[in-house]
Amino acid sequence: xxxxxxxxxxxxxxxxxxxxxxxxxxxxxxxxxxxxxxxxxxxxxxxxxxxxxxxxxxxxxxxxxxxxxxxxxxxxxxxxxxxxxxxxxxxxxxxxxxxxxxxxxxxxxxxxxxxxxxxxxxxxxxxxxxxxxxxxxxxxxxxxxxxxxxxxxxxxxxxxxxxxxxxxxxxxxxxxxxxxxxxxxxxxxxxxxxxxxxxxxxxxxxxxxxxxxxxxxxxxxxxxxxxxxxxxxxxxxxxxxxxxxxxxxxxxxxxxxxxxxxxxxxxxxxxxxxxxxxxxxxxxxxxxxxxxxxxxxxxxxxx
Amino acid sequence: xxxxxxxxxxxxxxxxxxxxxxxxxxxxxxxxxxxxxxxxxxxxxxxxxxxxxxxxxxxxxxxxxxxxxxxxxxxxxxxxxxxxxxxxxxxxxxxxxxxxxxxxxxxxxxxxxxxxxxxxxxxxxxxxxxxxxxxxxxxxxxxxxxxxxxxxxxxxxxxxxxxxxxxxxxxxxxxxxxxxxxxxxxxxxxxxxxxxxxxxxxxxxxxxxxxxxxxxxxxxxxxxxxxx
Numbered sequence: 246x247x248x249x250x251x252x253x254x255x256x257x258x259x260x261x262x263x264x265x266x267x268x269x270x271x272x273x274x275x276x277x278x279x280x281x282x283x284x285x286x287x288x289x290x291x292x293x294x295x296x297x298x299x300x301x302x303x304x305x306x307x308x309x310x311x312x313x314x315x316x317x318x319x320x321x322x323x324x325x326x327x328x329x330x331x332x333x334x335x336x337x338x339x340x341x342x343x344x345x346x347x348x349x350x351x352x353x354x355x356x357x358x359x360x361x362x363x364x365x366x367x368x369x370x371x372x373x374x375x376x377x378x379x380x381x382x383x384x385x386x387x388x389x390x391x392x393x394x395x396x397x398x399x400x401x402x403x404x405x406x407x408x409x410x411x412x413x414x415x416x417x418x419x420x421x422x423x424x425x426x427x428x429x430x431x432x433x434x435x436x437x438x439x440x441x442x443x444x445x446x447x448x449x450x451x452x453x454x455x456x457x458x459x460x461x462x463x464x465x466x467x468x469x470x471x472x473x474x475x476x477x478x479x480x481x482x483x484x485x486x487x488x489x490x491x492x493x494x495x496x497x498x499x500x501x502x503x504x505x506x507x508x509x510x511x512x513x514x515x516x517x518x519x520x521x522x523x524x525x526x527x528x529x530x531x532x533x534x535x536x537x538x539x540x541x542x543x544x545x546x547x548x
Numbered sequence: 549x550x551x552x553x554x555x556x557x558x559x560x561x562x563x564x565x566x567x568x569x570x571x572x573x574x575x576x577x578x579x580x581x582x583x584x585x586x587x588x589x590x591x592x593x594x595x596x597x598x599x600x601x602x603x604x605x606x607x608x609x610x611x612x613x614x615x616x617x618x619x620x621x622x623x624x625x626x627x628x629x630x631x632x633x634x635x636x637x638x639x640x641x642x643x644x645x646x647x648x649x650x651x652x653x654x655x656x657x658x659x660x661x662x663x664x665x666x667x668x669x670x671x672x673x674x675x676x677x678x679x680x681x682x683x684x685x686x687x688x689x690x691x692x693x694x695x696x697x698x699x700x701x702x703x704x705x706x707x708x709x710x711x712x713x714x715x716x717x718x719x720x721x722x723x724x725x726x727x728x729x730x731x732x733x734x735x736x737x738x739x740x741x742x743x744x745x746x747x748x749x750x751x752x753x754x755x756x757x758x759x760x761x762x763x764x765x766x767x768x769x770x771x772x773x774x775x776x
Contacts, residue, residue: 247656264641454637457597458698459627460654461620548599 246463254464258471268444269476275440276480276533279433280526284488286429287525288518290422295513297415301382302333304411307402308375308392318397323375325395331388333380340373371399383412433529440535445469445541456548465546469538477534481526491521549575549595549737550706555605556691557591557761565591567761568605575705578732580748581741582772583758589741592758593710596739597620597631610705627655630699630736634711637723638683644670644694645679649702651698669697673727689720696727707731709740721747745772 262269309327310319319337327335338346344367352358379388383401392401445452455465496512503510550573557566566588573579593700595598595607598614605700607614610628617625637645645666652662670676673693675686683691692712699707709728713721725747732738742748748755748771753768756763765773 249659250653250656253653312773450637455650455654456623456637457599457626457631457637458651458654459623459625459702461623464654 250464251467254467255471257468258475261468261472262475264521265444265448268447269472272439272440272444272476273480274301275436275485276433276477276530279429279436280481280530283429283433283529284484284526285424286425286521288488288492290418290426290514291518291521293418294415294422296511297411299420299511301411302378302380304378304382304385304404304407306377306379306385306389306392307398308377308395308398309372309402310374310476311397311399311431312371312518314397319373322395322397326375326377326392329388329391331379331381332383333378335378336376338374338376340367340370343372343374344369369505382415385412399402430529434533438533438540442537442541445538445545449545452545453548462546466539466542468541470535473534473538474531475534477530477532478527480534481530485519485523485526488522489515492518501539549573549577549610550739551560551606551685552592552595553606553608555595555602555607557588557595558603565703565761566595566602566758568760571603571631571756571763571766573737574735576732576735578738578751578753579740580753580755580770581739581750581758582743582748582755584674586760587758588761589758591761593708593741596708597629598625608648623654625733626703627702628706629700630707631694631703632695632699632707632709632712634714636683636688636695636696636715638691638698640683642682643679644675644681644683644686647683647694647696648701651701655702657702660703665701669701670694672700673697674723687720688715689717689723692720692724693727700731704736706737706739709742711741711743713744715741718746724758727750728773748772 310322323335323337326332347369379385379463389401389403392398429526452465492515497513499510500512550571552569552571555566555569556564558564569588581589581592591600595602595614596609598617601614609625612621612625614625639650642650648670649662649664652665657665667676667679670679673696675690675693675697676683676689678686678694683694686694692715696712699709707728712724712728716724721744725744728738728740729751752769755765755767755772757765757770757773
């Protein structure tokens, strides 16, 4: 195959887009609509998922020790806990810290009142603890059992109900989002390849003429493939660019408006969402353009 | 040059379009194939262009045995056969120049030769000034000239014309036939399927008559035979 022939096929692909402008616009429009919806849903789901994870990870488990347990023993217990895979973060709260924190909340830092009531005593002397957040909420039950079995552990405080609710909600959201994303992707693939198929079928006669005067399959097919790829590329770049700017604006708007919910509404950084969304949209758009035109032309090449 | 040896073509519907047909056409011959609708003329053309494969029998064109040709060899075979259709079959969204140049592009003719040869062949068929026009802007006769130019541009050894005058008035029909005759005089084998009694009788060429898939006559300087 000569370079001039390849160049000719490429130019013909571009010209085909112009010649069949209505079909090209319909195809680009379909791809834009499908990928826009897909991208929008993906952004929402990813953020929701991240918020759920943040919520899960903020549910802490507190481990208290037997009365009078030595510092070394506490460190030992800490080490045994730290190596567990369930642990996300782990902080040691000494008895002094616990009292400071408690008295601060109770007496609003009024040192005089505190001294009057307790002098130099620390009522929480036996309440040194490890505050642990775990990575996966569904592992909490097992993990608590493990903690309770450790020698020197007097008590483990956790909210099993919150954990269970969050865990089942997360599972439900996870399955639902996977299902919706797959359905959206399949609908996109179906609609896009359908549009491409119609566009090529109406040019069946053109393909048959080319074949009858001696064109090779490659020569007939290449312009259609170039056309499919360009349509796919344009159709996927446009929604990605629109979504990219929309994402920033929506996040700014929501953070601004719902300032009060800032701890809950922790949005994923734009780059993190689009690191996945850009390649997926490009692969779907260009891939469908390529495969759609390849498969459809093959049907009509048997002349 | 072109040999059909005991060729039978049965369609899956059960219709036998050609039944044990044997034809031998020498290099440089001009042959008319005549017969009423359903006589098997179009099937014969499709077999020669390898659009269809015969149920039995063999076909050889320019020494190539069709049964032994691989799918990838078919384009090369077709490039050596210039095809002219009744309904012209031009690429509607391309100019006259592009339609003819397309036939050269598929054989990878260098662009500088294309620029030289296309105007020359368009002039030869009498539409040198229409190269910028689109098919819909041309009359039937002009469109058939474009189709003929496309068939001729690669200097094929055979021209197959399937009812080339079927959609044309008498004057244009004669113009096209005269062009085919000229091409034949330069050494190209020409096979024309037609219904045009006046032209067949006037041109005094070899005439093969088909009836219900069988050859009923093959005359050197034949005439159009009424089958009934």
